[in-house]
Amino acid sequence: MVSANKEMVVHCFDTLLAHYNSTEAPPPAFDQAQHPLFVTWKKVVNGGDPRLRGCIGTLEARSLINGLKDYALTSALRDRRFPPIQVNELPLLECTVSLLTDYETANHYLDWEIEKHGIIIEFSDPVYNTRCSATYLPEVAANEGWTKTEAVDSLIRKAGYNGPITDELRMQIQLTRYQSTLFTMHYSEYVSYVKERRGEAPILAAKSPNY
Missing domain, CATH: 3.30.1490.150 (Hypothetical protein ph0010; domain 2)
Structure with missing residues (x-):
């Protein structure tokens, strides 16, 4: 059974960052598989409890690579319960990937x-x-x-x-x-992980769209 892992959450952050930078996300570092999945974004302010900013997924099996890419953006930008996540919120975000079983x-x-x-x-x-x-x-x-x-x-x-x-x-x-397996990572952990694995921290373009 495939379990949610760190690389899947990194792929979600990569995807959202690439959207704001109008670039392509790096290729994911996990194997392809089919799974029902959800991507959840929460915002942590002043050390308080994380507050939901978007959560969308599918109860049907999807390709993990394309599914996580699609739902990372859909949950961040098109969850009708919330306004789209803004660029300046990125450092406050945590992301959770859930794989349903x-x-x-x-x-x-x-x-x-x-x-x-x-x-x-x-x-x-x-x-x-x-x-x-x-x-x-x-x-x-x-x-x-x-x-x-x-x-x-x-x-x-x-x-x-x-x-x-x-x-x-x-x-x-x-x-x-x-049931589900899940993995959660804060943006600061994502930055540290990318810096360690790729040799430099992720870069957010100076002029990025707000949504």
Whole structure:
């Protein structure tokens, strides 16, 4: 099984830096494979807790090299919940690559473990009869301090449902659980790693676009 590693996160930083510099990113230093994946960007200010700046990925298997390149940019620049990450935010960023594994159909909406499992929920909106779905990665519920029911209720809202959340609605949820491997790196660690491996620190062009 392929696990998330440092070189994958370096590739994400390389990709974002190359976007701002209007250049090509260096070739990645990891082997090609197929995996569902997510790229998460967070911003650390004044030593506080990291704050989410973008998180987008795919639940279907993708080529790791192209998939990480695509989602590094999509999550940084086109997550509709946030404005695009600006050049001057780079030194404050940390990046996490998550590779998803071990998909299992749960018996009911509470049939999963906090921290161990990510969850995908699917259900029908009882008013509009439309199909709704959403996912949280394994670390989300623990980071937010949620119970399993609170995590599922939050995910129902994330899926776009604004009506009353009842036990009847929860019981009709089809829940898929999964696990993941992940690797996180701060921009300062990325700079040190690149300097050690390539002989010089990454360069950000003086005049770069803001998005």
